[in-house]
Amino acid sequence: MSEATQSLQERLAAIIAQTPPGMRLPSEPDLAREMGVSRASLREAMRTFEMQGMIHRRPRAGTYVMQPPAVIESGLEVLESIDTLAARMGLPVCMGDVSIQKRLATREEATALGLMESALVLDIRRSILTQKKAVAYLIDVLPEGLIGDEEMCEFQGSVLDLLLKRGSPSLQSSRCEINVIQANRELAKVFGIQRGDGLLMFRAWLYTVSGQVIDYSFSYFLPGYFRFHVVRRVGQVINPNLNPTIK
Amino acid sequence: MSEATQSLQERLAAIIAQTPPGMRLPSEPDLAREMGVSRASLREAMRTFEMQGMIHRRPRAGTYVMQPPAVIESGLEVLESIDTLAARMGLPVCMGDVSIQKRLATREEATALGLMESALVLDIRRSILTQKKAVAYLIDVLPEGLIGDEEMCEFQGSVLDLLLKRGSPSLQSSRCEINVIQANRELAKVFGIQRGDGLLMFRAWLYTVSGQVIDYSFSYFLPGYFRFHVVRRVGQVINPNLNPTIK
DNA sequence: AAAATTAATTTGTCAGACAATTGACGGATT
DNA sequence: AATCCGTCAATTGTCTGACAAATTAATTTT
Numbered sequence: 287m288s289e290a291t292q293s294l295q296e297r298l299a300a301i302i303a304q305t306p307p308g309m310r311l312p313s314e315p316d317l318a319r320e321m322g323v324s325r326a327s328l329r330e331a332m333r334t335f336e337m338q339g340m341i342h343r344r345p346r347a348g349t350y351v352m353q354p355p356a357v358i359e360s361g362l363e364v365l366e367s368i369d370t371l372a373a374r375m376g377l378p379v380c381m382g383d384v385s386i387q388k389r390l391a392t393r394e395e396a397t398a399l400g401l402m403e404s405a406l407v408l409d410i411r412r413s414i415l416t417q418k419k420a421v422a423y424l425i426d427v428l429p430e431g432l433i434g435d436e437e438m439c440e441f442q443g444s445v446l447d448l449l450l451k452r453g454s455p456s457l458q459s460s461r462c463e464i465n466v467i468q469a470n471r472e473l474a475k476v477f478g479i480q481r482g483d484g485l486l487m488f489r490a491w492l493y494t495v496s497g498q499v500i501d502y503s504f505s506y507f508l509p510g511y512f513r514f515h516v517v518r519r520v521g522q523v524i525n526p527n528l529n530p531t532i533k
Numbered sequence: 534m535s536e537a538t539q540s541l542q543e544r545l546a547a548i549i550a551q552t553p554p555g556m557r558l559p560s561e562p563d564l565a566r567e568m569g570v571s572r573a574s575l576r577e578a579m580r581t582f583e584m585q586g587m588i589h590r591r592p593r594a595g596t597y598v599m600q601p602p603a604v605i606e607s608g609l610e611v612l613e614s615i616d617t618l619a620a621r622m623g624l625p626v627c628m629g630d631v632s633i634q635k636r637l638a639t640r641e642e643a644t645a646l647g648l649m650e651s652a653l654v655l656d657i658r659r660s661i662l663t664q665k666k667a668v669a670y671l672i673d674v675l676p677e678g679l680i681g682d683e684e685m686c687e688f689q690g691s692v693l694d695l696l697l698k699r700g701s702p703s704l705q706s707s708r709c710e711i712n713v714i715q716a717n718r719e720l721a722k723v724f725g726i727q728r729g730d731g732l733l734m735f736r737a738w739l740y741t742v743s744g745q746v747i748d749y750s751f752s753y754f755l756p757g758y759f760r761f762h763v764v765r766r767v768g769q770v771i772n773p774n775l776n777p778t779i780k
Numbered sequence: 781a782a783a784a785t786t787a788a789t790t791t792g793t794c795a796g797a798c799a800a801t802t803g804a805c806g807g808a809t810t
Numbered sequence: 811a812a813t814c815c816g817t818c819a820a821t822t823g824t825c826t827g828a829c830a831a832a833t834t835a836a837t838t839t840t
Contacts, residue, residue: 333580574793592822
């Protein structure tokens with residue numbers, strides 16, 4: 287997305303945010319003039335927010351600001367590191383023991399990352415502490431060689447943040463599977479809980495824009511310390527039958 | 534969204550789906566001519582799919598079809614009933630015991646639904662069985678009077694499907710909070726598990742287009758029978774500071 | 781005062797145009 | 811023969827101006 291477009295979207299977002307829910311926005315010609323862009327460009331940006339359910343366009347009547355369904359952007363649909371999340375939730379956290387090792391990929395990991403079975407992977411494990419108590423345990427598995435040793439030195443606790451900061455390869459999205467598991471011995475020890483106690487688990491595949499998986503991760507969370515949510519939409523997403531020639 | 538717009542989006546979705554990932558789409562003038570719409574309209578539709586990450590537009594180079602990140606539309610971001618989900622996953626399910634009662638709202642429920650503390654609510658509880666084993670337990674709390682008695686007769690197991698079928702009030706989205714809890718006595722009995730065993734829990738607020746909550750629900754899932762996932766995007770969502778005049 | 785008519789708005793769509801940059805092609809150079 | 815470089819068509823981003831259809835407000839009529 288171009289910079290100008292980004293700027294237009296941000297400015298429009300601000301205008302929408304400053305308009306009380308239920309109120310009508312200025313008409314498109316007025317708003318376009320006011321913002322110094324053409325009506326066509328404005329309409330494209332409008333479509334963005336219509337997709338997000340932030341505005342509702344009634345033909346020949348006007349464009350209305352919707353009641354914000356809580357906070358549309360603060361849910362799981364936006365990918366951010368646990369550290370960033372914890373910081374935003376006001377939870378004072380620090381990184382516990384870090385374990386970094388190179389090893390052979392398991393079959394599961396090789397499949398997930400699209401590697402040969404004998405490939406080497408980088409295994410990064412660390413816990414997140416709050417008040418000296420582990421509340422999250424994160425395991426990232428990446429193809430070996432992706433991150434240089436000198437880069438590893440400035441590892442702050444988040445593989446995602448490191449990749450984002452580096453800027454390459456460009457990341458697109460993460461597929462995150464949500465599960466509940468019973469703590470095994472390793473996890474029980476990490477969290478100081480009983481074996482068999484329930485833990486929230488995310489299994490995630492991090493995709494680049496080219497569609498490759500460059501991070502396969504497991505995240506375990508002690509119940510009660512994190513609050514994840516998703517905004518689910520009522521049938522707005524167009525759902526074509528996916529590429530039959532490839533499938 | 535108008536019907537013509539819907540049609541254009543569906544046709545464009547089909548074209549995108551039929552184009553192998555990585556390939557370039559026809560240029561905008563060509564595609565617009567081919568589809569019989571103006572370039573401006575086509576670009577608005579394009580923006581929709583760019584938002585979804587299905588295409589990538591490179592200025593002065595072309596529009597490229599992205600590798601579909603697994604199935605973008607089958608995650609939690611689309612709101613569908615457990616019954617619909619189970620059916621799609623090929624899980625043969627049936628509805629277990631149903632309990633419907635009118636009662637006074639608890640303080641928590643009154644807050645969630647925006648009702649007076651002494652208001653009446655409709656409490657619907659039911660379990661979902663597969664092979665005579667409970668795998669999910671659903672509790673919906675709605676304002677009393679929203680659903681008529683005659684409508685309750687054709688209750689098939691999903692409040693959401695009932696509301697969607699009726700069409701009014703128009704639903705917009707659901708805010709779904711994800712948690713893990715330890716089974717209490719009631720839940721242990723329902724699922725036939727031990728007290729303290731971990732369960733996946735969704736707490737959800739169902740919003741109408743006018744921003745009102747019309748369903749406050751708790752859903753409990755036995756681990757292993759359902760697979761929920763979310764596609765998380767890397768910073769595409771514009772995040773304005775929400776309405777300061779209202780907040 | 782109420783109803784009917786009229787006029788002004790507003791979104792949806794279209795056609796045509798220009799700018800800036802990319803990427804491929806051909807030619808020149810080493 | 812291989813490489814480098816300039817040229818040029820192609821493509822997206824953006825703009826201007828316009829019209830249709832329906833809604834909404836204002837005006838007129840009964």
